Amino acid sequence: MPVIVLEAKDFTSPLFLVRTWEVLSTCTAFSLLASLDHSAENWIFRIFCMFSWCFFFTITLLIHILSIIQFHSLIPVSWKNLTMTVAVLGALMTFSTSVIFPWMVMDRDSALSRPVAAAVASCLTFLAYTSESVVLRTQAHEQRGYMATMPGILKIVQLWGGCLIIPLVVAVVSKVPNGVPQWQLWVSAVSYGVCILMSVVTLVVILGDFAGRCLLPFDRFLAGFTLIGVLLYMLATVICFTKILQLNESKHGGMKPQLVIMETVVSSITLLAYTVDLAFSIKLLCDRSRM
Template structure:
């Protein structure tokens, strides 16, 4: 099969321009953050903290993924891939917007010292925000295309599944940091603490994340009818229902910890509460869409 090069008029399309913008801003962001001196960090003795690693991984991963998509789109090689290209591009853009947004919030809050006179951390924060805007612009440009050029992941139910994946991914570094803080607190207090609550919560998060990743993977590979032994729309509704139930249990555990006012974890509890609330809302709305779709098909 011949490989075609992108035409000149495609280089001025909104998707091409914002994707190039995302590449430039992402490269500048992780370059500036990686070059920060130890005194710029909140904990100079722990340069590679969990959140610092999570932020750097986010920018580097989505830069690499966006560059690969950009190159494949330019040489028109994506038609040879066994994936739904229109679903893949919007999935990477939307998830990149959410993940880089989290990283841009964590950068000044949990990683850097608040030094308004320091130019390099301020420039890194500005570049991180521009990266978020670039990915948001790519999502907006893709959703602005004609309906036949957009995939399922560009619809509201598809975006909700991306939000669900984002919530599960955010819990990984949060759990590691919370476990470290809890173990240090329990060691100094000489008690057993509430470590079991953390393990129950992380188990629920992981199950929900695996269900959301499985749903997105099936959609991206267009294999719902080939490998799924059950009606895929009913399977999605079941996953959404389980996500609602599991995150409700996790919400109860989180609220209990907030009421107990655990010391040295107030910031982590705020982050966990915000992420749980957003993800629970995404599962709830997604479940509502799934039920509505099943009812419409039943009446039809």
């Protein structure tokens, strides 16, 4: 099969330009972070930032190359759902790194230019992925997949919440807080882990176009997963607020309170995403039952 390359006009299209911007800015961000001196403090957030920038640099570069040589039709995935997922998740993850890196990783007492440049590059990356999300969202209806709909975007938000929760839970557990029962930490970790697994399974089914092979109708499959996610995140969010009260009573118990506050905020946002998604699922099931 001959290789088909984009025409000259396609190299000035919004998608081509914004993906080039994403590749350059993510490469700049993780290169600058790799050149910094390693510190034992806040190592989990340094790894989170490095992983986020490296992962999205790699996958965006692959998408960019496949789009240029027009080989994406040979990939056994739903291309329009894949590109939308990467764009929205990339925007959310790089927004997180743009907040976490200056707050938790960058040395506030240092006036070095490289950490500041890395933070700026992360902000530019967030703007790039946000721009791509807008471009993909405004395409013709037949060019948009399920992930460009509101339920699809909510599922990406759910996956983002799970990804961001991981370093927060590890950081909280590593501090071994006093006054916080260990069962609370384990229940939260299991709840988050189950929800992340469900999000990954849902994403694989959608991107692989496996909906027709599910034992249950796909809309019921999604509704069941979403209901479980609502219940588990309700439990995890209640535990988060309980830990905040316990920290106040024990005067932080040797743990940074901002970590617990951040975990509570992310858990609450993810719970909201699951709740709204469940409302969409119930509405869809009710509409189909009337047909």
